Amino acid sequence: MTPTGGSGGKLHRFSTLLMLVMILITLPLIGLISVLDYRQVEERLVADEDLLREQTEKSVVQSITLVDAGLKLFDDTLDRRMEEGFGPVLAEYERAGRDPAAMNLSRVQQELGEGFDLYIINDSGVIEYTTYPPDLGLDFRGIPYFYDRITGIRTGDTFTADRVVTEPAGGQLRKYAYMPSPDHRYLFELGLNCTALEAERYDPQYQALKEDLIRLNPALEGIRIFDCYGRLINVTESESPNDPDAINPVAREVFEEKRDRTLINAAAGKVTRYIVVDLSDPYYPSDTSRVVELTYTTVPLDTRLAGMRFSHTALAVFASLIVCCIAFPISRQITRPVREIVDDVNRIAAGDLDHRIRISTGTEFTLLEESIGAMVDSLKDNIGRLRESEETARQYNARLEALVRERTAELEDANRVANLYLDIMIHDINNANTIAIGYTRFLVDALDGERREEAEKMLSRLEQSSEIIGRVVTLRRAQESGAALTRVDLDRVIRAQAATLPALSIRYEGRPVAVLADDLLPEVFANLLGNAGKFGGPDVEITVRVEERGKEVVVSVEDTGPGIPDAMKVQLFNRFQRGESMMTGAGLGLYICRMLVERYGGRIWMEDRVEGRPECGAAIRFTLLAGEPGEGSK
Structure with missing residues (x-):
């Protein structure tokens, strides 16, 4: 049976792991040695080839220079x-x-x-x-x-x-x-x-020079010599007739630049060198300088390098096989004491606590075996003590579970009673407020002067009380609601709420877009638009903007009221946080907005309508998740 670990993966024998470690260490070392040795051989062969090319090119330059010197004597x-x-x-x-x-x-x-x-x-x-x-x-x-x-x-x-x-x-x-x-x-x-x-x-016989250089450098395949115009010179009987109008553009460019050039054709195994032999003389109009084209083949060098690669690879594979064959017996011998300890520990783990660990050679293994024996003795004592405390813990758990059930029942009863009282208060107070608001409006219409002003103040307080009760109801619904979010037509919600406030100057800049929310989303706009109208002053102008930004929809409610100081912007969304001066209220409206927006997966914050100028009005912005096609709509 193959043992498995706690995570479900198979555990391997220590000897197998040790053998794998030995192989994983040795094989890269063998490969590294083979690669380094091959690189040294490759560098030496390439250096020899470069040196031979350099000697060949020096010989070409010297030979052409000597030939030109002899021809110059004939000139005179x-x-x-x-x-x-x-x-x-x-x-x-x-x-x-x-x-x-x-x-x-x-x-x-x-x-x-x-x-x-x-x-x-x-x-x-x-x-x-x-x-x-x-x-x-x-x-x-x-x-x-x-x-x-x-x-x-x-x-x-x-x-x-x-x-x-x-x-x-x-x-x-x-x-x-x-x-x-x-x-x-x-x-x-x-x-x-x-x-x-x-x-x-005195005629320069370059064909003889070509034959001598090929004997000196077997990798040299051909030599061609061009004049300053890029025309091939000294055509021999063994070569094709030369067209005097045929110009070698590479040779012409090399002559004009007075700089050697190397062209490499790796696919064909060719290296072409263009060398400038400067024979110019300021005393003569004509420039007798030459451009020598030397064509080398890299096939012999590539063949030797391929042979070296094959031999190094074969040697590395052979050495790796030897390491794999040796690693197995060595790992078995090294891990033998560990296997014996594992067998003894398995017997003890099976319940035979009286079984003793066998003593092996090696100080470390001896100390390990003594430590395991002491641990087993201590384990036997601990098992006895655990059995004694197990019954005590079981009895304590039984009493604790009973106490928890009792307290849970009491909390559920208290919660039901609290909800009953809250329902009665909301229902009765709301009915009383409704009746009081009706009579107070009758008094406002019937009275004049100072009494009418007092009646209007009373009506304002009663309406504020009604709003507080409404927000408490909304807060309770939001906390108890567990319904899943659905696609809601944001455009329809905004237009419906704006229509409920005909006395306010509300400008809406948006278009139909769906967001993830529930039927409490209108409360967000009711609170924000209501606050802007209530605290913005008689001439306040309100603007609602909707922007789509990828998977989010950003909504902005801006007003031209007195604005909010920077120190209060972050705190206004906390529970029971009230503003200063004209911005006074029960402190639940913006808290409800924050709670609902966060429930919908967004965030809400406050900014200045005009950046850096709080006195020019406030802007409350919040984000909602865009409703993906295919989700339930509302």
């Missing part, structure tokens, strides 16, 4: 030849009357020799005339920094040599140089095809 050997080539160009310009349209460019090209091309750039940066048709109409304004350089050369007076650059389309090396026209209207440009000069040994 051609500067004199390019400067001498401008002699025939300037002579033809003078012969044509400084009109480029009249120049014989073909004859000048033949005079310059094989490999030369001539370009004439106007002051707008456009190639207006050339012996190289593909570049006719080329507008350098699209390259702001280059346009500024050639404009400075055109307005100057010196020869300027440019760097040897690689054509994007054919991969050929070309050397350019510039000379302004004497009138500075045009800029002459010479281009020399360096391939004809056996300059292949």
Whole structure:
């Protein structure tokens, strides 16, 4: 049988709980060790991969820088030849009357020799005339920094040599140089095809660089090199032909920002690095800087990490199984003395108080067993004393129950007598008041002068007495009523009560709404409207507002009377609390309002009609619960 606790839940053996605690402590520890070890391995592998990438990128930058240095040496050997080539160009310009349209460019090209091309750039940066048709109409304004350089050369007076650059389309090396026209209207440009000069040994062979770097870094899948315009350069026979108009927007942005960029495609397992190799030289118009695109694959690293995750997970599972197998016998051995004590205690609990606790090894268990034995002995003595006092308590309870029944009967009789007297008083006094009010009204109509005033005072007191009796009746009905609350049409109740007071100026601002109340709800408005009319003065104006706020309905009764001081606002709703000055009464009206509103589940309070100005009138507000559809209506 499985023991259960007082709350109905099952109780487990201590050995089972101990085993679960050992497992719950050990398993997270094993998991934590496995996770930390995997994180260390992962960080080391990622750091090695990052270091290899860093070395690869440094090698790329160094290689391109060295290649550019060699090409620059070749540049310097051609500067004199390019400067001498401008002699025939300037002579033809003078012969044509400084009109480029009249120049014989073909004859000048033949005079310059094989490999030369001539370009004439106007002051707008456009190639207006050339012996190289593909570049006719080329507008350098699209390259702001280059346009500024050639404009400075055109307005100057010196020869300027440019760097040897690689054509994007054919991969050929070309050397350019510039000379302004004497009138500075045009800029002459010479281009020399360096391939004809056996300059292949200076041609940067980036394909060989790619192969070397891939051998150095197996994760490197590809290398592409772009010029300052974002065009692919140095196309090899193993690659597709390059479109000179094709621009790599990423490479162009990286060059313009002069900042490296990394693009990661986790789904494809690719990492693409764009690196800027700054080869710019302020002495040359062209910027030979390069943007290198290195594409790495993360598949080998991901595969190694996945293998490490699997091995760490398998090792953690194996260690957890071993812990579970060891935890059971250890927990059984540790809890053996506890099981023996439990067996002995169960025998004692079954009624064998003479059974002794077995002594186990261990100081703590020995002390526990001795304490249980002493507790059993004390329990035997207490049982005897309890049996002796049980009879005494039973006799006392019997006498007490009889006394309670006797007192209860007496209280019920007294309550019935009190209610009888109250009914007689209400009935007889109310009848006497009614007759007295009738005769007094007759006297008010019949008398004049001071006697009429005295009769009117007597009539006022008799009516006040009648009102007090009416409020007592209402108070008694509210206290004795146990009827459930129902949906009541608040709009109808307010209009009906306002109609009973035609002498008052009452303005009602509301619309039909249902609240939870009973048939005593009209008493609330009778008291509030009556008080406002009685104590507000002859010209008082009363306003009743109804606002819906979610599940509550807020009702406000405001008047333009003399108002209520702040010190009295909270106390006015207490029983028999009366006002000062003109605000005098029996002290039951507002108490009845509070009792009824609280019975309906709301609250009532008093405020100034105009905030901070008590003399401008009072405002009594209270809340009622909105009647939900489907509840009984009234």
